[in-house]
Amino acid sequence: MAKKFLDPHEVKPILGTEGWEEMYPFYYQFSKTDKERMEYESSQLWFYDGLHYPEPHYPFDLIWDEAWYLALSQYNTRVFMVPPAKGIDHRIVNGYVYITPIGIADPKEIESRIPLFQKRAGYYYENWDKIYDKWVDKTKELIVELENISFPDLPEIEDESIVFDSKGLSSGYNLGIKYDELINMGFKIWQYHFEMLNLGYAAYVTFINTANEVFPDIPMHNLTKMVSGIDTVMYRPDEELIKLAKLAVTLEIDSLIVSQKKFDTLAKELKKSDKGISWLNALEKARYPWFYISTGTGWYHHHISWNDNLDIPLSSINMYIEVIKEGKNPSRSTEKLIKERDEIVEKYINLIKNEDQRNAFEETLKIARRVFPYVENHMFYVENWFHSVFWRKMRELAKIFANNKIIEDAEDIWYLNRFEIKSLIDDMVRAWATGIIPAGRTYWPEKIKNRKVIIKKFQEWTPPPALGTPPEVVNEPFTIVLWGVTTGVLKNWLRSLEGTTSEKITELHGSPGSAGIVEGKARVIRTVEQLDQLEKGEIMVAPTTSPSWAPVFTKITGAVTDVGGPMCHAAIVCREYGLPTVVGTGNATSVIKTGDLIRINGNEGTVKIVESR
Numbered sequence: 001m002a003k004k005f006l007d008p009h010e011v012k013p014i015l016g017t018e019g020w021e022e023m024y025p026f027y028y029q030f031s032k033t034d035k036e037r038m039e040y041e042s043s044q045l046w047f048y049d050g051l052h053y054p055e056p057h058y059p060f061d062l063i064w065d066e067a068w069y070l071a072l073s074q075y076n077t078r079v080f081m082v083p084p085a086k087g088i089d090h091r092i093v094n095g096y097v098y099i100t101p102i103g104i105a106d107p108k109e110i111e112s113r114i115p116l117f118q119k120r121a122g123y124y125y126e127n128w129d130k131i132y133d134k135w136v137d138k139t140k141e142l143i144v145e146l147e148n149i150s151f152p153d154l155p156e157i158e159d160e161s162i163v164f165d166s167k168g169l170s171s172g173y174n175l176g177i178k179y180d181e182l183i184n185m186g187f188k189i190w191q192y193h194f195e196m197l198n199l200g201y202a203a204y205v206t207f208i209n210t211a212n213e214v215f216p217d218i219p220m221h222n223l224t225k226m227v228s229g230i231d232t233v234m235y236r237p238d239e240e241l242i243k244l245a246k247l248a249v250t251l252e253i254d255s256l257i258v259s260q261k262k263f264d265t266l267a268k269e270l271k272k273s274d275k276g277i278s279w280l281n282a283l284e285k286a287r288y289p290w291f292y293i294s295t296g297t298g299w300y301h302h303h304i305s306w307n308d309n310l311d312i313p314l315s316s317i318n319m320y321i322e323v324i325k326e327g328k329n330p331s332r333s334t335e336k337l338i339k340e341r342d343e344i345v346e347k348y349i350n351l352i353k354n355e356d357q358r359n360a361f362e363e364t365l366k367i368a369r370r371v372f373p374y375v376e377n378h379m380f381y382v383e384n385w386f387h388s389v390f391w392r393k394m395r396e397l398a399k400i401f402a403n404n405k406i407i408e409d410a411e412d413i414w415y416l417n418r419f420e421i422k423s424l425i426d427d428m429v430r431a432w433a434t435g436i437i438p439a440g441r442t443y444w445p446e447k448i449k450n451r452k453v454i455i456k457k458f459q460e461w462t463p464p465p466a467l468g469t470p471p472e473v474v475n476e477p478f479t480i481v482l483w484g485v486t487t488g489v490l491k492n493w494l495r496s497l498e499g500t501t502s503e504k505i506t507e508l509h510g511s512p513g514s515a516g517i518v519e520g521k522a523r524v525i526r527t528v529e530q531l532d533q534l535e536k537g538e539i540m541v542a543p544t545t546s547p548s549w550a551p552v553f554t555k556i557t558g559a560v561t562d563v564g565g566p567m568c569h570a571a572i573v574c575r576e577y578g579l580p581t582v583v584g585t586g587n588a589t590s591v592i593k594t595g596d597l598i599r600i601n602g603n604e605g606t607v608k609i610v611e612s613r
Helices: 035-043 060-079 107-126 128-148 171-214 220-225 233-250 254-258 263-270 274-290 311-325 334-351 355-403 410-415 418-434 440-460 477-481 487-496 528-533 547-554 569-577
Strands: 045-048 085-093 096-103 466-468 507-509 511-514 517-524 539-542 558-561 581-583 597-601 606-611
Touching: 035 466, 060 085, 060 096, 060 171, 060 410, 060 418, 096 466, 107 128, 107 171, 107 355, 128 171, 128 355, 171 220, 171 355, 171 418, 171 477, 220 334, 220 511, 220 569, 233 254, 233 274, 233 311, 233 355, 233 547, 254 263, 254 311, 263 274, 263 311, 311 528, 311 547, 334 355, 334 569, 355 410, 355 547, 355 569, 410 440, 418 440, 487 507, 511 558, 511 569, 517 558, 528 547, 539 597, 547 569, 558 569, 558 597, 569 581, 581 597
Parallel strands: 517 539, 539 558, 558 581
Antiparallel strands: 045 096, 045 466, 085 096, 507 606, 511 581, 517 597, 597 606
């Protein structure tokens, strides 16, 4: 078996993508001249962050990775002083982000950080609910501020109020300032994002470690089940769809709604009756904010929200109407989950004879449950609600660039990074002020044309799962529970580098995401547009899942993902729906084909291809 992955400095360039590095910040590049930095990079394990990024990055879209690169790392390293872990370093290769956790090897340094962490993190844990309420308030305030920002086009003649109100500021100046404000809001929301998130993960990991000390052989699926059945904001958008589906049945307009796939066409028909208008009013009430749910991870500009295309939630409502008409309840069975959860907890607590161990087990479980809602809820406020509005605001700004012929189409804006857009604005407003042709009119369209070719080639490239030097043992907790990168996973990746076996792969290994064993036909799903292909009783195989995919969990019998660990969103949601799930298989979507008969074991984290189609 191979000992190392490809050195990050030796990744071969893709033909036709020369100069791709200029699309991204220089500090994202693997070093070519700094010897000390190069030695550090070669000595680290860099794994592809497919959990967050199933696609390569458009230059502008990297902003969210930049945001969490700073936010997560600062809170670990400088704010809460997490004892064994510092930040997470980032690099980019052919548009794909690779990350490496920075641990602390010196026991004395770890020991010196413990009292600081206990004091600072302890304050948050003790006041969690109060701090969380404050977090929600300031996050909503920032979203309102974002909603209120606007980008009017540059006028031929300035409004006379600039003169008679003695404002002293022009539209050209304000455009640059507003862009800066927009970008700063984006970074600010991610400062909020990680204010509590690392502590949420830390509490979860602390509970798992405590339980493992008492019960060394406790299955992971039993541990994760102990922190399930807890209501979170992330389920609210889906609950609103179910309410709308039930209302349609109650009003006896369900047949009309199910017959339509286009919302605009449906709305015209519904407006012809009082019942239809009543249903539309209910939908309008649900839209804000609950339809600000992304169709993907929320990290890409093309991951639009339900509010951007009402055909998407309509499809889910139709799905739920069918379930209701069959006499079934599409809602999560939380009572059953809570009953199973409490029975498992009681069983294990009764086995603990040592009082100190029992107290530690109960206390860490209590904290894990207390913080758990935030671990899920933050995604709605940030990656979904805020991001959806942010993408819309960027499109408003891009229309000004297109109107001024600096770029050919507003959607071309994503091929420029945030620094280049600032330069574009500087050029455009100076040309506007002077009354001349801007220099960028031919400069940017040509550059964008070339970058479209590069991005397409990036999309056709398969990023290696990891680069650099793997550790003997993976023990960094977040890497294991969130990304699902374990010692065993690394061994599988290294074994795949040999490329000498001609045997067909019949079994995959990942992490237990949700308990249970199920056998059924596989359906490979890579995008939200393919969800309507899922048939009842199938097992969904996907790179990862999105919160907006919740309606399909009423149709499928299990799920398999390429990426993720026991704490990833796919694992958490499937546990809530009681679906056997295996996450972090690495390459399930490549190995498994639609129609294959597969057996998944959510207790052990294995996927068996029983019969190929």
